Amino acid sequence: MNETERLAATRRVKQVGLTEGGALVVGCAPVDAFNEFVPEGHRPQDILPGAKTVIVAGNKGPTAGAWRSPDHRVMEITGYDFRENVAVHIMADFIEREFGHQAIQAPSLPTAGHHPPMSMMLSAVLAGLGTRSLAANIILHPQYGLLYYASVITTLELVPDQRLEKNVCPAPMCVKVYEASGKTPCIASCPADEGGCLDGKLDREGNISESYYNRERCHSRAMNFGVGSFQKSLAEIVSEPDGQARKTMIYSDFFFNNVSALSFYKESVAQCFECMRVCPIGRKEKILK
Numbered sequence: 001m002n003e004t005e006r007l008a009a010t011r012r013v014k015q016v017g018l019t020e021g022g023a024l025v026v027g028c029a030p031v032d033a034f035n036e037f038v039p040e041g042h043r044p045q046d047i048l049p050g051a052k053t054v055i056v057a058g059n060k061g062p063t064a065g066a067w068r069s070p071d072h073r074v075m076e077i078t079g080y081d082f083r084e085n086v087a088v089h090i091m092a093d094f095i096e097r098e099f100g101h102q103a104i105q106a107p108s109l110p111t112a113g114h115h116p117p118m119s120m121m122l123s124a125v126l127a128g129l130g131t132r133s134l135a136a137n138i139i140l141h142p143q144y145g146l147l148y149y150a151s152v153i154t155t156l157e158l159v160p161d162q163r164l165e166k167n168v169c170p171a172p173m174c175v176k177v178y179e180a181s182g183k184t185p186c187i188a189s190c191p192a193d194e195g196g197c198l199d200g201k202l203d204r205e206g207n208i209s210e211s212y213y214n215r216e217r218c219h220s221r222a223m224n225f226g227v228g229s230f231q232k233s234l235a236e237i238v239s240e241p242d243g244q245a246r247k248t249m250i251y252s253d254f255f256f257n258n259v260s261a262l263s264f265y266k267e268s269v270a271q272c273f274e275c276m277r278v279c280p281i282g283r284k285e286k287i288l289k
């Protein structure tokens, strides 16, 4: 493929992801871009030999309406989890059918602890879709803020996107809040020094100079209906000596939601969005009639 054909192929694949797949954003990263950050044996070309490109699709989790609902249960159980995967499957099929190149969905769910074989956060950054933030390291897209990402690894060589030159976080408003109070809005919503999960510092130019995120604490708070909390609950239940109390724990709403989350694999729906709720990035996108 020459450069013109590669550009045309890139446009077609992205278009398919955006229109047929329903992705909000699509970006491409060359597999070599991962070398600087990922050790040998764990790179995209180790997952798909001969891989040339990682194509990343981003989509919203909660809708604008869900963000505005006064009933917190809406956000707890009705996220559009895994929606971004649709675009990835459609693009992978399209590449194999139209171009005769191999394409797979990148493995992005944890296989050991909280570690997936491949980081979608890094993929999104390398594909020019966003940068890491002070809020739980979430990758913020400059227009949409929080998005959920999935990606395709393919042997098809496409034209890569440039990484963003400017960090999306902190927003100018957050720098002002930090200068006045010593905390950005996200850190103030979940401060580590008051039992929360976030901390960090900005330098004189308003850039992130230090960042702290307690993932274990956040995981059990933000995803309290999921694998981690099921394990935690089970350990408590089996060590409860009182038979009646044990029965109450097993039949509680909390344990019911835990088991139900497992059976539908709803772990990606979080029960806490507070650091993102206060984040100004993408706020305009959440205001509709």
Ligand code: SF4
Pocket (backbone or CB within 6 Å): 135, 136, 189, 190, 196, 197, 198, 217, 218, 219, 221, 222, 272, 273, 274, 275, 276
């Ligand atoms: S998701 Fe919730 S618990 Fe986790 S860092 Fe954000 S505010 Fe804290």
Ligand code: SF4
Pocket (backbone or CB within 6 Å): 133, 134, 135, 168, 169, 170, 171, 174, 184, 185, 186, 187, 278, 279, 280, 281
């Ligand atoms: S509120 Fe959003 S933009 Fe502001 S510092 Fe936190 S993550 Fe960054």
